[in-house]
Amino acid sequence: MASNTPLISLDGIRKVFFTDEVETHALSNVHLDIRAGEYVAIAGPSGCGKSTLLAILGLLDTPSDGTYTLNGAPVSSIDAAERSRIRNREIGFIFQAFNLIGDLTVYENVELPLSYRNMPAQERRQRVQESLDRVGMAHRMRHYPAQLSGGQQQRVAVARALAGSPSILLADEPTGNLDSSNGEAVMELLRDLHRGGATVCMVTHDARFARHADRTIHLFDGQVVEESMEAA
Amino acid sequence: MITLHNVERFYQTGSVKSYVLRRISMSVARGEFLSVMGPSGAGKSTLLGILGMLDAGWNGEYFFNDVAVHALKARDRIALNKRHIGFVFQQYHLLDNLTVRENLEVPLAYRDLKRSEREALVADALDRFNIVGKKDLFPGQLSGGQQQLVGIARALIAGPQLLLADEPTGNLHTSQGNMVMELFKELNRAGTTIIQVTHSELNASHGDRVVNLLDGWIEHPHLPEGGAAPARAAAMW
Numbered sequence: 001m002a003s004n005t006p007l008i009s010l011d012g013i014r015k016v017f018f019t020d021e022v023e024t025h026a027l028s029n030v031h032l033d034i035r036a037g038e039y040v041a042i043a044g045p046s047g048c049g050k051s052t053l054l055a056i057l058g059l060l061d062t063p064s065d066g067t068y069t070l071n072g073a074p075v076s077s078i079d080a081a082e083r084s085r086i087r088n089r090e091i092g093f094i095f096q097a098f099n100l101i102g103d104l105t106v107y108e109n110v111e112l113p114l115s116y117r118n119m120p121a122q123e124r125r126q127r128v129q130e131s132l133d134r135v136g137m138a139h140r141m142r143h144y145p146a147q148l149s150g151g152q153q154q155r156v157a158v159a160r161a162l163a164g165s166p167s168i169l170l171a172d173e174p175t176g177n178l179d180s181s182n183g184e185a186v187m188e189l190l191r192d193l194h195r196g197g198a199t200v201c202m203v204t205h206d207a208r209f210a211r212h213a214d215r216t217i218h219l220f221d222g223q224v225v226e227e228s229m230e231a232a
Numbered sequence: 233m234i235t236l237h238n239v240e241r242f243y244q245t246g247s248v249k250s251y252v253l254r255r256i257s258m259s260v261a262r263g264e265f266l267s268v269m270g271p272s273g274a275g276k277s278t279l280l281g282i283l284g285m286l287d288a289g290w291n292g293e294y295f296f297n298d299v300a301v302h303a304l305k306a307r308d309r310i311a312l313n314k315r316h317i318g319f320v321f322q323q324y325h326l327l328d329n330l331t332v333r334e335n336l337e338v339p340l341a342y343r344d345l346k347r348s349e350r351e352a353l354v355a356d357a358l359d360r361f362n363i364v365g366k367k368d369l370f371p372g373q374l375s376g377g378q379q380q381l382v383g384i385a386r387a388l389i390a391g392p393q394l395l396l397a398d399e400p401t402g403n404l405h406t407s408q409g410n411m412v413m414e415l416f417k418e419l420n421r422a423g424t425t426i427i428q429v430t431h432s433e434l435n436a437s438h439g440d441r442v443v444n445l446l447d448g449w450i451e452h453p454h455l456p457e458g459g460a461a462p463a464r465a466a467a468m469w
């Protein structure tokens with residue numbers, strides 16, 4: 001499934017924060033390629049720069065230095081409107097706290113990323129339906145998030161991430177708010193999606209979950225310290 | 233605006249029914265600012281979920297502007313909620329991958345509006361809540377108080393008659409919490425009916441009336457000692 005041209009290429013990425021004249025190097029000189037169809041985990045202790053790296057990958061933040069190429073196009077220095085457009089199309093987000101909106105139904109939550117596109121209603125409905133089918137939540141379409149368990153809510157969040165047919169799924173500690181059996185079920189779901197061709201990049205501090213990925217990038221103090229491959 | 237008559241909510245596990253709400257009868261008039269109080273587990277959030285039509289698994293009668301909500305199909309209930317009710321959540325419920333401007337646009341996606349109308353409503357909300365300067369930032373770049381301000385702006389953007397808030401200041405510092413309560417008072421003066429769930433006497437003092445819940449029942453503190461208790465005990469068995 002994986003091809004040779006990287007889907008994502010980070011080159012010499014640095015991120016510096018200034019607070020009261022103190023310079024914090026959240027990321028220093030990070031190089032990272034992710035090919036289409038890969039499942040990559042980014043692991044490391046809290047404060048190592050994982051979330052900053054994920055924010056940059058997700059076009060939620062810009063690097064202080066370095067270049068980011070997504071699908072062959074440089075995206076490190078494009079304007080905010082263009083970043084929004086690319087983010088909405090290319091990236092599916094899965095968050096630790098699910099990030100569902102409580103007064104929207106399951107269906108509406110999944111439809112959200114599509115509502116920013118000029119897509120015919122019929123196609124939208126079909127995409128929402130398909131995404132919910134893929135995560136096994138189609139029967140809960142008219143429920144509200146509070147009527148679901150945590151594991152079910154995260155499945156809906158995964159469906160939302162899938163609905164826009166993004167190039168890559170970015171998952172930030174997707175099991176952090178779940179008990180271990182629900183956590184395993186979400187991991188299993190991500191694996192299934194990966195087997196079906198999806199590119200997945202997951203941030204986790206938990207080495208057990210990182211093992212689900214093909215490849216793990218270990219971050220420490222803002223630097224890549226090690227890369228390991230999971231035996232197939 | 234709202235009348236509940238003998239509303240009950242229970243969860244069934246095997247043959248055991250556990251009640252969350254018992255025989256709730258109450259009315260809320262247009263223009264009121266009501267606080268629902270009570271200890272954890274009293275049924276406050278469940279009640280708010282029913283009032284907001286986010287829950288369907290209850291018994292009893294609920295009239296909203298004379299519409300019998302208990303008789304509505306899911307589709308119509310959802311449509312009614314969209315048209316008239318705005319929600320504010322303790323955890324803000326903003327989408328972390330959308331900017332402030334995009335978050336405000338979310339409820340408008342479910343209305344039949346032209347792009348230019350949507351943009352005008354978003355611009356108005358940014359102005360009204362003084363967050364124009366934040367429009368291109370993401371929730372993670374804002375303080376809790378600012379995030380809740382965006383949450384409130386989003387709840388109000390489609391011009392609801394009723395604002396429901398579940399512990400809206402629960403994650404905020406006192407000063408930010410007071411700011412939110414002042415804002416609620418202003419909105420209420422301008423005509424929005426508000427029902428908030430709160431633990432805080434101080435927050436409740438900003439509203440005109442308090443409903444106290446305990447173990448799923450509405451407390452009636454003014455009933456004579458011993459007057460209501462036997463009836464209540466009888467109802468339980």
